[in-house]
Amino acid sequence: MNKELLKNTEKQSSNDAMIEITNMHKWFGDFHVLQGIDLTVQKKERIVICGPSGSGKSTLIRCINRLEEHQRGRIIVDGIELTNNIRNIEKIRAEVGMVFQHFNLFPHLTIVENLTLGPIWVRKVPKFEAEEIAMFNLEKVHIAEQAKKYPGQLSGGQQQRVAIARSLCMNPKIMLFDEPTSALDPEMIKEVLDAMIELAQEGMTMIVISHEMGFAKSVAHQVLFMDFGKIVEGNTPEEFFENPQHERTKLFLSQILH
Amino acid sequence: MEESIQRTQTDELKPSVTSVGAIGWARSNLFNGVFNSILTIVTLYLLWEIIPPLFQWAFIDSVWHTTGKACRGIDGACWSIIPTNLRFIIFGFFPYESQWRPLLAMFILFGLLFYSRDRKHWTKYLGYGWIAGLFVMGLLMKGGLFGLTPVESTQWGGLPLTLLLSVFGLTAAYPLGVVLALGRQSKMPGVKWLSVIYIELIRGVPLISLLFMSSIIFPLFLPEGITINKILRAQVAIILFTAAYIAEVVRGGLQGMSRGQYEAAESMGLNYYLTMRLVILPQALKIVIPPTVSILISAFKDTSLVVIIALYDVLKTTQSVLSNPEWMGFSREAYIFVAILYFLGCFSMSNFSRKLEKELSAGEQQ
Numbered sequence: 157m158n159k160e161l162l163k164n165t166e167k168q169s170s171n172d173a174m175i176e177i178t179n180m181h182k183w184f185g186d187f188h189v190l191q192g193i194d195l196t197v198q199k200k201e202r203i204v205i206c207g208p209s210g211s212g213k214s215t216l217i218r219c220i221n222r223l224e225e226h227q228r229g230r231i232i233v234d235g236i237e238l239t240n241n242i243r244n245i246e247k248i249r250a251e252v253g254m255v256f257q258h259f260n261l262f263p264h265l266t267i268v269e270n271l272t273l274g275p276i277w278v279r280k281v282p283k284f285e286a287e288e289i290a291m292f293n294l295e296k297v298h299i300a301e302q303a304k305k306y307p308g309q310l311s312g313g314q315q316q317r318v319a320i321a322r323s324l325c326m327n328p329k330i331m332l333f334d335e336p337t338s339a340l341d342p343e344m345i346k347e348v349l350d351a352m353i354e355l356a357q358e359g360m361t362m363i364v365i366s367h368e369m370g371f372a373k374s375v376a377h378q379v380l381f382m383d384f385g386k387i388v389e390g391n392t393p394e395e396f397f398e399n400p401q402h403e404r405t406k407l408f409l410s411q412i413l414h
Numbered sequence: 415m416e417e418s419i420q421r422t423q424t425d426e427l428k429p430s431v432t433s434v435g436a437i438g439w440a441r442s443n444l445f446n447g448v449f450n451s452i453l454t455i456v457t458l459y460l461l462w463e464i465i466p467p468l469f470q471w472a473f474i475d476s477v478w479h480t481t482g483k484a485c486r487g488i489d490g491a492c493w494s495i496i497p498t499n500l501r502f503i504i505f506g507f508f509p510y511e512s513q514w515r516p517l518l519a520m521f522i523l524f525g526l527l528f529y530s531r532d533r534k535h536w537t538k539y540l541g542y543g544w545i546a547g548l549f550v551m552g553l554l555m556k557g558g559l560f561g562l563t564p565v566e567s568t569q570w571g572g573l574p575l576t577l578l579l580s581v582f583g584l585t586a587a588y589p590l591g592v593v594l595a596l597g598r599q600s601k602m603p604g605v606k607w608l609s610v611i612y613i614e615l616i617r618g619v620p621l622i623s624l625l626f627m628s629s630i631i632f633p634l635f636l637p638e639g640i641t642i643n644k645i646l647r648a649q650v651a652i653i654l655f656t657a658a659y660i661a662e663v664v665r666g667g668l669q670g671m672s673r674g675q676y677e678a679a680e681s682m683g684l685n686y687y688l689t690m691r692l693v694i695l696p697q698a699l700k701i702v703i704p705p706t707v708s709i710l711i712s713a714f715k716d717t718s719l720v721v722i723i724a725l726y727d728v729l730k731t732t733q734s735v736l737s738n739p740e741w742m743g744f745s746r747e748a749y750i751f752v753a754i755l756y757f758l759g760c761f762s763m764s765n766f767s768r769k770l771e772k773e774l775s776a777g778e779q780q
């Protein structure tokens with residue numbers, strides 16, 4: 157795939173923001189995990205977040221679909237502000253897909269049932285239609301032939317692709333990925349990254365926590381570096397990797413690149 | 415080339431005579447080691463001492479169709495006590511000429527239970543079938559409609575009563591237990607603490623005291639002239655008691671679920687109710703099938719405790735037969751019979767749970 161082409165064709169100039177986070181703070185008890193996050197994600201923009209373990213990356217994206225609750229500042233997703241209003245939360249969750257490090261497929265359901273659960277029960281789509289959607293998305297991640305199996309019968313890479321397809325079945329406007337390849341054996345990383353790259357080519361708005369630098373370079377519009385609950389710096393991948401501004405970023409990059 | 419290699423291998427690898435067949439089996443299963451050999455010999459000796467005399471007593475020297483008097487002279491079992499008193503043991507004081515009604519009700523119940531064994535039959539029509547069945551069974555027991563003479567519930571007894579208390583007790587206790595387990599996990603403090611207090615209070619007292627309370631203390635609080643059916647009170651006590659134990663088992667299953675399952679369900683927009691119903695409970699309840707069935711089995715046997723509030727369940731009717739002078743002293747035979755009845759009930763339950771467990775885990779091995 158030609159990365160220049162991909163970026164040039166899709167880079168958005170308009171400024172309709174999908175996610176707007178302003179001065180957002182979160183504490184776990186006394187522990188100040190997120191210390192004033194400001195982040196705007198435009199429609200079709202793709203952001204890769206990296207940073208040392210424990211720096212708050214997962215917590216940040218989990219605040220976006222309210223798996224974690226923030227205590228100060230604002231988060232607006234697709235025009236809806238995240239408050240304690242349950243209706244809003246469920247609405248936003250249906251629009252925001254999330255892919256986890258450990259896949260979190262439902263082991264008691266077949267692959268197809270995993271995929272149709274959301275459409276049938278949240279979107280109220282009739283079953284046969286939900287199954288068509290499921291097969292369409294399984295084709296997309298090249299795994300349609302496994303539809304009748306159970307998650308436990310699939311390899312890690314296949315399971316993660318199913319998890320991606322499961323999110324896609326909800327027809328989300330935003331996809332969040334929390335270290336989607338870090339629990340995988342090395343030989344399976346590529347198949348998952350390829351699926352994500354295809355998704356990027358379709359113009360999905362994505363936030364990806366990942367240390368896969370090749371992926372970041374070819375797909376991201378922006379790479380952010382987080383440390384101690386703050387976004388330390390953010391830049392285009394070229395600038396970010398060639399010319400990091402902060403000492404901590406340099407140190408981190410030197411650690412993961414060698 | 416491949417063939418020749420295989421042939422030489424099979425020649426060499428042929429197992430020695432002693433590791434196959436009956437001898438081999440006995441060797442590896444009964445006599446592997448000094449301790450196991452001693453155990454085997456002791457067991458064999460005990461079996462030799464017990465089985466033949468038992469067999470002699472039960473089948474060879476026994477009588478099946480005599481009066482109580484005729485039994486006095488023999489060495490073997492006097493099974494005659496069972497056929498002669500069968501109708502009282504099974505139906506208690508239910509009017510003699512109407513005993514076909516509880517019999518039919520039991521057949522309907524067994525039919526429904528048997529049909530429900532197969533998960534393929536679990537459709538909404540089966541639900542309707544159960545509702546209709548329950549209605550017909552109630553009508554048969556109670557009478558008063560369609561020319562059936564009314565029978566007071568004080569006359570209900572024997573096996574139908576045992577089955578009534580168990581089947582209703584268990585089917586009502588299970589969902590209540592699940593709700594309590596969810597309540598105990600709830601984020602709402604009120605719900606949570608009510609569930610905790612309920613569960614701990616109930617588990618802190620024996621079933622007997624609950625039955626006493628329901629039959630003696632509870633009526634004291636009712637206004638003059640209002641009585642609540644005694645069977646119903648016992649039934650409620652059994653349900654409340656069993657539910658508390660089910661709740662604790664189910665809670666164990668819920669704790670075994672990873673946070674990721676909740677998060678995956680919630681992140682696709684499922685609400686609490688749907689997350690529980692579609693994702694969490696199917697898995698959690700499946701994990702706890704074995705301990706749940708243990709509780710159901712002991713609850714089934716515990717229904718016999720209703721004798722202490724003077725309800726004539728199948729154990730009590732059997733005892734009553736033994737207090738008849740003609741049959742006094744043949745308690746072994748009578749209790750063996752009741753034991754077989756209980757065993758059939760318990761065995762089908764554990765059998766069903768094994769079947770269910772196997773079906774539910776088909777295909778999803780990790």
Ligand SMILES: Nc1ncnc2c1ncn2[C@@H]1O[C@H](COP(=O)(O)OP(=O)(O)O)[C@@H](O)[C@H]1O
Pocket residue numbers: 184189207208209210211212213214215216
């Ligand atoms: N539910 C929680 N309760 C308390 N502390 C938490 C919780 N989740 C995460 N943390 C802590 O918050 C910090 C940030 O976690 P996380 O966002 O998962 O980091 P990252 O994804 O960057 O590795 C860590 O120190 C972690 O221990």
Ligand SMILES: [Mg+2]
Pocket residue numbers: 213214215334335
């Ligand atoms: Mg993380």
